[in-house]
Amino acid sequence: MTETAKRGKFALSFRATELEARSGICAVAQELRLQGVSEDTAGDIEIALAEAINNIVEHAYSGIESGNIRVICSFQQSRLDIRVSDKGVPLPAGELPEGAPAVITDDRQDLPEGGFGWFLIRQLTSDIRYDRINGHNRLSMRFDLA
Template sequence: MADTFACSFTATELDARSGISLVVKRLRDFNLPEERVGDVQIALAEAVNNVVEHAYSGQATGDVRIRCDLEREQLWIRISDAGPPFPDDQLPAGERADVSGPLEDLPEGGFGWFLIRELTNRIHYERQNGNNQLSLCFELSTLKGS
């Protein structure tokens, strides 16, 4: 039997922080390994912050919906928003950034998708009924971020 929970919040920085904290608390309530909860928290924060910063930029803010499905050794987190679709309906590549140069020359962004891809076991995106649906899968028996 799967454990499922969901939450939604307005796509603001403050509400996103509260929503992510709620998800993390629920995962801890399920006694998931703390190291894996940390991986989930980082990937979820990156994905949700992308929604806040990009999905609703230039328009009145919208909602972010998160659904978590925990079954055996797998956790699926589905993040939905009504912002515009990704270009060409494709997620960014998320390649490792070159950090060997001076700090002031580092790009402002571009690290998030790399982290998301590194910390998840599978990732899926689709546009459905005018909504972005991003699904992140975490195998609970593997520790990706350690």
């Protein structure tokens, strides 16, 4: 894992594996707290980031050689912008999933295995965008800090 930091902005890169992804997510969460982000807000950001990065590990690099994930965090007045990029497979149709909440029934065994992640990400961010540029996936997430 490679990491750079300066006041107001920091970045890191790591391999798209479960173990390195977890280490990368923890490193971002730790840096957020060092930069003065409240515990609750840092926790919400960590959840959204974990969902996004785990999707990259599980889907963008599924069936192909694992590549790198790059995370860039930039503080702007009362918000935090995070850009996550990779060279994996693009999102289906080149668009973010809708992220509608799953219908919950009384029978828990009927709950879908996935589908909650994008809903969580959308709930925890103030803005989210996806682009595929020159073979790179770019997910941009904005978090309000005030």
